[in-house]
Amino acid sequence: MQSNSPSQAGACSNDREKHLLFNAVLREDMEQVQSLLETGACVNAQEEEGGWAPLHAAVQNCREDLVSLLLEHGADPLLRKRNGATPFIIAGIMGHVGLLELFLSKGARVDECDHNGFTALMEAAMYGHEAAARFLHANGAEVNLRQPARKEQARLRKGGATALMRAAEYGHPAVVKALLELGAEVNIRDNCGRNALIYALWNSREKSAEAVARLLLAHGVDVRVRCERHKTPLMLALERRHEDVARLLLEQEQLDVDATDRELSTALQVAVQLGLNDAAQRLCLRGASTDCGDLVMMARRSYNRALVQLLRQHGARDHLQAPATPWKVQSPRWGRALMHLRDTYRPMLGRLKIFIDPEYKVADTSEGGVYLGFYEGQEVAVKRFHEGSEPGQKELACLQKHRQQGHLLTLYGCEKHSGCLFVCLALCERNLEEQLLQGARAAARSKKSSQEDDFAQSVCSSLFEALDKLHRSGCAHQDLQPRNVLIDSKNAVWLADFDKSTDKAGDEEIKTDLKALGLLVLYVAQKGDISWEKLKAKSEEEGKKLCPDEETQDLLQCLFCPGDKPQGLLPELLGHPFFWSSEKRYRALRDVGNESDIKTPNSNGKLVQILNTDPAGHSRDFTQWTSKIDGNIMKKMNNFYERKGRSGYQDNVTDLLKFIRNIGEHISEKKNKSMKSIMGEPSQYFQEKFPSLFLYVYQRLKNTDYAHHFQKNSPASLCGHGMERTVGSQMECGELS
Known part of the structure; x- marks a missing residue:
């Protein structure tokens, strides 16, 4: 039975005897080896560091007599060292044909390999043993066998070498010649794309490298192959x-x-x-x-x-050195590198000037990286692909289809050179992840917080418009994430990275984009405090709890659960309360409060009936609203009605809207100066007191005759195709992730 590791070797009760036997074999002391074996020394005991056993040492010493003696006393002919090498493979390293033949008779497989994928033939070739290589081939060794690689090695593109490559690498012309005569394929490549010629050129000895190269060239080796x-x-x-x-x-x-x-x-x-x-x-x-x-x-x-x-x-x-021509750099972040690139001589690739150097690298990608460049004199970011790259072709096709369309990153052109595709794009300063990190640092320094998040609304509205452009053309992005959202020097927002896009977008692809867009909204609303990967792993309920307000929560609901017709949702959502400023929300509430049924109370009026019929389960921070208003303000406002013999404001929605309308009309009057000093800016005051009021009124009126109050600032009709689409918390959803 074959042993696979030192731990599986025969146990030795006497460590001293174990070392004595191993050392006797190392010294090639036949007499002491014989004596120790006869007194019961453990023949298969292995030392800890490398897993060497006496048989391995005997093979390394090329002592057939010692090997035979050890085998007679039970040495395992298939025992592996810690690196997986067997006595047969060690015999290949030593080039000992007699021992190779012996171990084949004891059950060794001619193409067995160690843990690094080396066979006896590969080892014989590496160490320059022509006779051993010919013997192994005559006994069935596969001359073109490629060195297998473990998973972690394969990910690093390790492995795949042949015996011919090893012989070429170590400069053994005689073995190279023999292997070629035995049918070795000269143009097999390893996992990194290198052939035997590349291996030959790694050799530092010029004469052997020349001799090997001459043999390989005579057999038609490909001279256009590439290495690292x-x-x-x-x-x-x-x-x-x-x-x-x-x-x-x-x-x-x-x-x-x-x-x-x-x-x-x-x-x-x-x-x-x-x-x-x-x-x-x-x-x-x-x-x-x-x-x-x-x-x-x-x-x-x-x-x-x-x-x-x-x-x-x-x-x-x-x-x-030519006189400098007038030129003003556009990018604050990349300006110094661009100036250096401009002053550095580089051969033009068509209309593109680029230097593949770390100084000019903008970002890493899965293929060739993003570099600074000049395309027809314009500052650009150059995304590099292999010429036949499928992601590269997707990126280019999508960008060409959407040239000069709002908030989709601008394509200036492309060039092909030496097997590479260079896609030239508008140069931006940073991605969304970097922008939010920079904003967080600035906020920490200034110790300021803002009720308004203009940046969040700007980013999200830009993404909504960009994604809508894609969807209307039949495309879907399929890789929305913070690093694919770019910010330029003027703080404009651009959607980028289309190398996973599809031009056959159906409902499922669009829903995938919408769900990712919802996560981006939450990411921006959270100011990047939660990493993108952690955010994707959250459930729907966990995501809702992270929303800073009800408007964000409702917008996410719309995106996560778009219904059966997701196409065309985005323009409608641009009118969602999420995108309204406090001032605009306040103005809309004042306008609703100015409706005749509210201004002149009509308890049977249609508008009053709609607003004062509260849906079950709705969050109502405006319930008993009169108790939340400053007492002096409330008293003064009630006095106006009491002087006319009418009751004051009641705890219902329509009276609150009437109150907001009246405050808006009269707060700036001189006689209300004290009220103004208490309340401050009314839009902020009511937003802080009743954060869920606007969304409640919006949801109650959006599909009624009063919807016009919410369409003044929207580029499209509000959330829904007429009465068909229902948007809000009543829809059932799955996981965010």
């Missing part, structure tokens, strides 16, 4: 100063001599930076473009006059 940072084999050869390999590569017809890496550097730039004059000359003769940066200045910095002259002969220009 998108570098080509030619760039890698030059960086490692393998000039003979570079010469071989320049003889290949399919070579793209002007290919660029992630920093948009070419092979010629690498050669000039390193002062490789011969390589630079060969590149120029092969037709490499000299318009790829300030090459002459690079050569000047190293005082390389010969290289300066060579570059000039092949058309390189002296980029002399």
